[in-house]
Amino acid sequence: MSAAWDDGAWQRLAAELDAWHRDGREASLWWRDDDAGRPHPGFDRLLALAGRTGIPLGLAVVPAWLIPEVAAAIRGAPGSVAVLQHGWAHANHETVAPPGERKVRPAECGAARPPEVVLAEVTAGRADLAAAFGARWLPVFVPPWNRIAPAVLQGLSRAGCRALSAFGRRHPGDPAPELRRLNCHADPIVWREAKRFAGAAATLDGLRAHLADRRRGRADANEATGLLTHHRDMDEAFWEFLAEWLGRVAAHPGATFPPLPALLG
Numbered sequence: 001m002s003a004a005w006d007d008g009a010w011q012r013l014a015a016e017l018d019a020w021h022r023d024g025r026e027a028s029l030w031w032r033d034d035d036a037g038r039p040h041p042g043f044d045r046l047l048a049l050a051g052r053t054g055i056p057l058g059l060a061v062v063p064a065w066l067i068p069e070v071a072a073a074i075r076g077a078p079g080s081v082a083v084l085q086h087g088w089a090h091a092n093h094e095t096v097a098p099p100g101e102r103k104v105r106p107a108e109c110g111a112a113r114p115p116e117v118v119l120a121e122v123t124a125g126r127a128d129l130a131a132a133f134g135a136r137w138l139p140v141f142v143p144p145w146n147r148i149a150p151a152v153l154q155g156l157s158r159a160g161c162r163a164l165s166a167f168g169r170r171h172p173g174d175p176a177p178e179l180r181r182l183n184c185h186a187d188p189i190v191w192r193e194a195k196r197f198a199g200a201a202a203t204l205d206g207l208r209a210h211l212a213d214r215r216r217g218r219a220d221a222n223e224a225t226g227l228l229t230h231h232r233d234m235d236e237a238f239w240e241f242l243a244e245w246l247g248r249v250a251a252h253p254g255a256t257f258p259p260l261p262a263l264l265g
Contacts, residue, residue: 003197004240009204014252016208020215021254027211028224028258029249032058032165032184034086034142035232036074037065042231043073045239051078053246055257058165058182060086060142063125071132082260083137084165085129087144088121107147115151122152122159138260140165140182150175163264167228169210169219180264184226185210188241189233197238203227204245224263 020027033046036059050057059074061083074083092106093113109118122141129137139162143152146167153176156164163180170181186206190196207227213219229242249255 003199003237005244006199006201006204009201009208010248013204013208013211014248016211016215017249017252017254019254020211021252023215025215025254026256027214027254028222028256028263029207030058030182030224030226030257030260030263031055031229031246032060032084032142032226033229033231034060035062035090035230036060036086037062037070038067039070040232042234043070046229046231047073047077047081049239049243049246050081053243053250054078054080055246055250056080056082056260058082058084058138058140058260060084060165061129062086062088062090062144063128064089066128066132074133075136079136080259081136083129083133084140084142085122085125085137085161086142088125090144092145105147106145107149108144109148109152111149111151115149115155118149118152119155119159122156122161126160138264139163140264142166153179165226169213170223181223182226182263183223184228186226187228188238189230195233197235197241199237200241200245203241224258 017027036043057080059081087108091108094104094107094110097104139160141156141161142165157178163182165182167184169185170183186203188198188203190198207225210219210225214221250257
């Protein structure tokens with residue numbers, strides 16, 4: 001057992017995938033990586049891993065960060081790499097703690113600014129990404145820090161978005177029902193502890209729990225289970241884990257990584 005892999009946790013996850021397979025079903029999974037747009041060694045490694053595995057990757061690009069060099073690398077990536085919109089500039093505008101909370105939670109798309117200002121940025125970013133990437137771009141909005149104010153959320157469809165990708169399981173009573181939800185459910189980075197990798201066991205068990213809830217009817221069975229990565233903040237153990245996990249899950253008959261457009265319905 002190591003931080004990079006845990007055989008016991010993998011056996012628990014594999015047993016859950018076995019249960020899906022025995023039921024004649026495939027557990028849908030997906031992979032999202034955030035904070036693309038600027039050069040970084042991790043970005044090159046990310047695209048190489050996506051190309052080597054052929055597994056669909058939702059690449060959340062910050063429009064204001066995007067430079068020609070990175071845009072060209074994305075256009076040259078395998079067709080399984082799709083571009084999602086990650087806010088506008090990944091800039092925090094929150095200065096006051098929400099009611100009932102003691103600390104300020106960073107957000108670019110929060111309640112600190114009028115929703116029409118935020119939505120104007122969303123519209124501008126959508127146009128830039130659509131022009132840069134054509135059919136590779138998908139109208140999926142990923143709010144920085146996975147936070148979005150209700151008034152902004154309710155205006156996303158008018159800004160040209162078809163789906164929202166944040167964090168946590170989706171619920172039938174969510175606002176803006178016209179937006180498809182394509183969330184992630186496991187983030188292996190412990191942000192409050194110097195961006196430490198949480199380890200293979202915690203990550204595998206988190207994914208298994210969501211899959212089990214889907215299979216048993218405690219969560220939306222049609223909601224793909226998502227792993228969230230951040231190529232700019234991953235240590236070597238995390239990279240080793242990611243490559244191992246992608247390979248093992250892709251080879252399991254009870255699991256599938258659908259093309260991202262298919263997850264939008």
